[in-house]
Amino acid sequence: MSEQAASTPRADSDGLMVEMRGVNKWYGDFHVLRDIDLEVKRGERIVICGPSGSGKSTLIRCINHLEEHQEGEIVVGGVPLTQDVKRIEQIRRSVGMVFQHFNLFPHLSVLENCCLAPMWVQKKPRREAEALAMQYLERVRIAEQALKYPGQLSGGQQQRVAIARSLCMHPDVMLFDEPTSALDPEMIKEVLDVMVELAHEGMTMLCVTHEMGFAKTVADRVIFMDQGQIIEENAPEPFFNDPQSERTQLFLSQILGH
Amino acid sequence: MTIRTEMIAQRPAPDQTIGALAWLRANLFSGPVNSVFTLLGLYLLYLLVAPTVQWAIIDADWVGTSRDDCSREGACWVFVKMRFTQFIYGLYPREELWRVNIVFASFAVLVAWLAIPRLPFKRWVAVVTLLPFPVCAFFVLYGGVLGLPLVETHQWGGLMLTLILAVVGMVAALPIGILLALGRRSQMPIVKSFCVVFIEFWRGVPLITVLFMASVMLPLFLPSGFGVDRLVRALIGITLFQSAYMAEVIRGGLQAIPKGQEEAAAALGMNYWMRMGLIVLPQALKMMIPGIVNTFISLFKDTTLVMIIGLFDLLGIVQAALSDSRWLGFSLEGYVFAGMMFWIFCFSMSRYSQYLERKLNTGHKN
Secondary structure (H helix, E strand, O other), X not given: OOHHHHHOOOOOOOOEEEEEEEEEEEEOOEEEEEEEEEEEEOOOEEEXXXXXXXXXXXXXXHHOOOOOOOEEEEEEOOEXXXXXXXXXXXXXXXXXXXXXXXOOOOOOOHHHHHHHHHHHOOOOOHHHHHHHHHHHHHHOOOHHHOOOOHHHOOHHHHHHHHHHHHHOOOOOEEEEEOOOOOOOHHHHHHHHHHHHHHHHOOOEEEEEOOOHHHHHHXXXXXXXXXXXXXXXXXXXXXXXXXXXXXXXXXXXXXXXXX | OOOOOOOOOOOOOOHHHOOXXXXXXXXXXXXXXXXXXXXXXXXXXXXXXXXXXXXXXXXXXXXXXXHHHOOOOOXXXXXXXXXXXXXXXXXXXXXXXXXHHHHHHHHHHHHHHHHOOOOOOHHHHHHHHHOHHHHHHHHHHHOOXXXXXXXXXXXXXXXXXXXXXXXXXXXXXXXXXXHHHHHHOOOOHHHHHHHHHHHXXXXXXXXXXXXXXXXXXXXXXXXXXXXXXXXXXXXXXXXHHHHHHHHHHHHHHHHHOOHHHHHHHHHOOOOHHHHHHHHHHHHHHHHOHHHHHHHHHHHHHHHHHHHHHOOOEHHHHHHHHHOOHHHOOOHHHHHHHHHHHHHHHHXXXXXXXXXXXXXXXXXOOO
């Protein structure tokens, strides 16, 4: 693969944005991901659920190499993920990520949070980066807070800023790592609304979430993980109405049962 | 069941809880025991302050030119007045003092420019302060170019030398300390072990030893005729010593930044230096302002140790003046003056750091 092609990851000829083949990962002796095989097509929306400690966050964090896998192959937008730092940074530029605890930069204003990466990573002029940031902040309906600092915003507002910050890099894939788990109930909806809109616009998404309503509305596929492996993978309707594996049935009865 | 139909309007706090009288009552005279302690404390304060004021101001001699003019009970400030030029400039030639004044005046202007938030072009002023200014300052002070007579560094002294040692030490130790702190957290084993060894070596050795080694041992290892100036040797010693301390202060700050900050920056495609320079360090340094200024203050006072390698900083030159046979017996005045000078500089740094902390506080940790 030439550097030229590697610098602009796009879906390869099969239309695959993310491919994981035989991925295994250990934390010390703990086998956290076991033989993960996963293919995500361009525009596909995938929800990953499962009990805590099942490896779902680790799985999506491997895609942009925030976690390192020891065995197997990960290809993002046709670019194989290797140890090479430049290659990793290339892939990260095309993969957006939203974290459970937002991880906004507290020393920068909302606008600066969004401009920083376009200006430094993509070398855009400030004016252009700010226009871009305002455009995305408007899309997540928070443009009027652009000059505030993250600490002055509510959790839901912070998470929407975090989404806008990722979108400013024009990612090909968005990873969501439990984006609503740290939010008060009344704020979950404002974040989910933004995510639903994003899904309808055709963004390729991998979401680790327990919001089953979201999964039913937008997901093309739901993946259930337990003990580091993919237990069940299906379209939302059969997944929720007719789960095949016993573990899935138990999990669903626990989270939907009250 | 309760239902409120009318909301309670806001009303002012009772009179007894606000104002100076209320403060006195709450903090100093809140009961018989506290009142006794307050009065006792005031009395002790009086016992301490009254004689000091008496000695330093009321009974002091202010005018005159020799020790015969000091006839009164209190302090003889005539001594300090007569030696003032020497205390500030050391043995720098009297007719060349304007050079020192120009350097320090321009330095004061540059620092004030950086310190006052309203003034523009901060970035350019910072660049000028860090790069061309030290070079120009050196040539103006040292001379030997543009028709300026040469002034050897052994003639530099007093407050001027103290400031040179402290400012160069601070400006050089901070970036080296940052690099060492980053290196110590590096995943590259060679970088990491180099930084650990460097930091632990310099932290484990007293500054006096470092200065002795710089002045006595270093020349033994250098080829003869290849003399490094004594001042330069002291500067290098102080810088390396302080950068090790600085590194540990900054490492403390780096560890306080949540891992998610670096992850978020990495997820946006930033490389190591961007992640550190734009995200982690600005937050860590802001958090470590008290620790950094603490190190600066201790550095400022540690410069007095250069006395033992024959450089006359402020304290050194005061002490040298005390042994002048015409002015014997005025050591108290000399030390009080030196102490006041050090206190003024250290206290200013302390106040500025508090101001900086308030100004940089964007509040609300993540």
